[in-house]
Amino acid sequence: MIPVQGVNGQTIAVLGLGRSGRATAAALAAGGARVVVWDDGHDARLNAEAEGLELRDLTGAAGWDDIAALITSPGIPHLYPHPNPVIAAALQRGIPVDNDIGLFFRSFATPEWQDFDVTPRVIAVTGSNGKSTTTALIHHVLDSAGRPCQMGGNIGTGVLSLDPAQDGEVVVIELSSYQTELARALTPDVAVFTNLSPDHLDRHGGPGGYFAAKRRLFSEGGPDRCVIGVDEVEGRFLANQMGQGPGDDRVIRISSGQKLDGFGWSVFARKGFLTETRKGRQMASVDLRQIAGLPGAHNHQNACAAWAACRGVGLAPRQIEAGFRTFAGLPHRSQTVRELNGVRYVNDSKATNVDAARQALQAFTRIRWIAGGLGKEGGLTDLAGQMGNVVKAYLIGHSAREFALQLGAIPHEVVETMAEAVARAHAEAEPGETVLLAPAAASFDQYPDFEKRGDDFVARVNTL
Structure with missing residues (x-):
């Protein structure tokens, strides 16, 4: 568990008592907060009470005077099509609204890091399609290469249920648009944008709001390295905004289907072959057609994203290729x-x-x-x-x-x-x-x- 920092002695409300809500309540309590909880579902409230959590009905006018912040689960609407009544009440009172992702980013680094030889790093993956496979592939490659690593977020373990960082560890997290839109802190070391296609439009007020939610991971987070899929205009726009010119290798452009020329750093797949180029030189080439766990052009795009992210944290091409060859794929995804x-x-x-x-x-x-x-x-x-x-x-x-x-x-x-x-x-x-x-x-x-x-x-x- 990662105890939440900066909440000692405060009363923090948690809305939504699913997996992430309960984990958030525990991490807040570990950080010294008094935690009060609420869920719109009767059974969820009964279960929370049985677990010893303190219920507080936040649907009325009373009960808000001592609350310093409201932490909400990602599935609960906070803006479109209309805010949940509890969130609307917090907004009306000016009480900060956040989620577990925001708490994670503000709490992950600790004073103990000063004694580490290698600072831990966070790779955050977002996009419409392929982000779970990309996240799992990055984690698998890191693990295969012997790097200490953890995986969580929208896949697997909730972010606040991860273990505190080890020396040199890389944490790989998948983030949905619901999570990136609301988090008050977003500070990944490497941010990955796979692609964009229309989805969850009712929750974001249309395609512009959906893209804006994804874009926050980059514009708000200021990552050291940006891995951006440029097969859609939104990706090309994002890469343009994050770089200082085509030669800026802080942005790694990726593509499945088109050759990328003239950029400081790029990884692309064409006709089943992955190619990495940097400053006009080819750095690596891999035949993806022989890798059973990554079938089809969409998985080749995932491979490009994972390759770029792993290169961004210092892995060698041979280490990444070896990890690809032992990747079995994820259930329910090809x-x-x-x-x-x-x-x-x-x-x-x-x-x-x-x-x-x-x-x-x-x-x-x-x-x-x-x-x-x-x-x-x-x-x-x-x-x-x-x-x-x-x-x-x-x-x-x-x-x-x-x-x-x-x-x-x-x-x-x-x-x-x-x-x-x-x-x-x-x-x-x-x-x-x-x-x-x-x-x-x-x-x-x-x-x-x-x-x-x-x-x-x-x-x-x-x-x-």
Whole structure:
């Protein structure tokens, strides 16, 4: 646990009592704060009280006089579409609102660091797609190279539940737009921006607000090194703002699909080969096509981001390549479940939006595609003309019939459930084909989260 600094003797309120909320309450208490908590859910309040936490109803006018700050969980709206009433009350009273990420960055460094030979560093990863894989890949490479490291944030362990830093340690954290938008402190040593595609627009008041939330990690944080994907205009804009010119090697531009010339430092992948260039010289080249844990162009972009971040903390190319070759990938993200009778079964349940599904569809040929769930605005319209690899689609969930209307001449079948989709795809698949779960939709119509949806797919594939 990382005790929160600067709160000794203060009364701090915590809103939201999920994993991060409870961890935040414990870290605040370890820092000497009096912690009061609230959650809109009755069961969550009962559980918190049973754990010995002090409940305080913050929905009324009373109870705010002694509160120095309100710490909120990332899933609770604080601005758009409208603030949660408790957050609105704090804003009205001028009480600072923060989250666990802000507390982490202001508390991670301690006086003990003065005795370390190598100062600990933080790599923070954000973006729309690929940030979990990129975060896990960076951590895996560091661990493989023998560097002390931890991983947390939006993946794995909550940031305040991490251990205090060791000498020379690197902490790798994944940050969502919800987290970067609100954190009052953002000071990574290396900041990574993978890419941008429309998502969570209701929470950010549109695409501009969404990009602004991601951009804060760089503009507010002032990282020593910026790793920025430049395959979208927002990334090119961000790289332009963070650098003092094309030769400024504090910015490492990355790309999947285009060669990057004329920059101080760049890492790009083309036709399956990763290339690093610095000040006009090629520093390294790796054939990514032979790395089973990183299939497809979207994973090649993740590889470029991880390569650049690891180089930014001093790893050698041979160390990074060795780590890539032993990376197994993450569950629910282009995860090969098994191969049976010449057919490959791939779980990409994390493809909850059209852009992520597009990347998965481009990573394989001759695809039997399981798609559907709780569709997002526009459905599959943005995939028009980009489904040439699909042999047939098997549509499940709430949006199955809407998706069927949008597929046009592509062979498809409305099957409703995962069980029927897997059974039908298995019965019809031929050697050399891939049965791919890439839903292009949220899971909440049939499952509590994308992990449970992916687990269902895996379980049914493993019984074939």
